[in-house]
Amino acid sequence: MAFPNFSISTYAIAGVVFVLVYLLRRAALPQPIPGIPYHKKSAKSIFGDVPSLLRHQARRPEVFDWMTAQARELNSPVYQLFVKPFGRPKVIVLDHREGHDIMHCRSKEFDRSELFADVFSGAAPNHHIVLPTNAQFRAQRKLLLDTMSPHFLNNVAAKHLYKQALNLLELWRVKSRLSGGHAFAVDADINEMAHDAIWAVAFGSEVNTIRSQLELLATDPAVQEPASIEEAIKLPKATLPAEYEAVMVMSDSIEFSLRSPWPRPAHWLYRQTPTYKRANALKENLVQRHLEDAQRRLLKATSREDMIDCACDHMILRERQAAEREGRAPQYDTPIVRDELIGYLVAGHDTTSTTIMWGTKFLADNPSAQSKLRAALHDAYPEAHANGTLPSMQAIIKTDVPYLDAAMEEISRKANTGPGQYRKTTTDVDVLGYTIPKDTDVFLMANGPGFVEANPFEGHIREEQRSKTSREAKGRIPDWDETDISAFKPERWLKNGVFDPLAGPTSPFGAGVRGCFGRKLAMLEMRIMFTLIFWSFDLPQLSKGLSGYGAVDKLTHKPLQCFARPIDLLGKKEDSTTA
């Protein structure tokens, strides 16, 4: 057999290809940060830790529990992950004291991670969520900031939230009647109610998603009852309003980019689909319509602050005032204004609905906590209780109900709706004795040790490894008692019957300058929803087959199963409310 006789140029090309492949592979291989623990095997593959994550996700569709589990495997509260070929390692921190300190006291060393910009800038490129913490961010955050003021929350937001909650009560009453004692899925109902609620707060109008369901069920559609009472019944689903679907497509597109190692190109691809294009056109149209409507109503000589009926109105009046103050022409409809409004809808909808879903599960599975909550509500609103009516919106916002505060805090702690916070180092930093280089993404986990499970790393950390501000804050937020840290126990937030928000570590809304913008609105919404739901219904514990605690990590950490069998406690009397 003749030996192949390649020319010199063939050898040269092969050599260049070989060197290129070698260099490319080297560039794609993880470059571990010296001194920070990692899986040695992962550092030898261009896919880093991704195969391990995929194996985990083949068993359960969660991401963040896997991230927490890696700390246990590496036996360290600080470690690094390689989840993006060619990308820099991500550093994960599992220590509530240091996490709190980083968010509150070290904002010069840690800014918002660019992951947010990568994920959100396809759908809302002009929203403040994508900005680093600079003058532009501060100016933009002010645009809707007053919608978190007590005045707006109590006088504007609360009435919209209350009204939309009533629709959900009505829907569950109708569904309960049709269900013949079977449980039914409530995740979509809660999601749609939360959407209707934030929509009404944003635009002052109604998108009527829940009402579409009610209209369909009013036609008495055929329902097939399962053979066993242990099984959930499937109820017919209405075609939902196109504008609701458009906002959902926006959320889905963000979720799509979040799940990709290359979020920006992934979102670009998504934007090319006819579904996205249609949804985007609808979204642009609906925001424009509401901005024009607000201008028509409010830009009159006679318009007053007390005419503000939604976030959109608020933006128009604020812009008019700012323009007058600065001696310039007002700009009512800009890409920034549009994206801030859409961001308000998207960020305010999925998060709140996910937390409420978990809340219904926790309270159904903890009948004694549910009874205590109901008893506390009955004590707080004795007149409504005596009359068999609902507490009014005014009563709910002005009455202190410590057990309700405690239950909401406990639901938020256990729900893990956002299982951690994302930051990026702006300089080389020290965290618990490890040096993390500038421009590294740092994830502050809030879903595991010290928050909802015993902390195996407690003994690993010497006090002198902590930052100065962390040492100074020692004991300000005490550790949870590890014997019941995993239990759902609202009482942990009560000291002598008084609600104590600093009773122990929790971080559902993040903290510091990049903490959740909408926290106060979310808490108000949950206050109204949980009061009305648990006042109106008993949610009994369901069979194991319907009350699992599996979750899926999408934009938020959602329960895989969310069923309920609401038992009406009020009958028809809910039509009248009492002050």
Ligand code: HEM
């Ligand atoms: C239970 C409901 C909610 C939860 C659990 C939640 C959670 C969070 C978390 C964990 C963050 C990141 C914080 C950080 O990195 O420190 C965040 C940011 C944010 N949230 Fe919420 N959120 C909720 C409701 C809302 C609502 C109702 C709105 C608006 C109407 C909203 C708007 C935002 C915005 C705009 C940001 C980005 C802030 C920034 O970039 O500085 N959220 N939220």
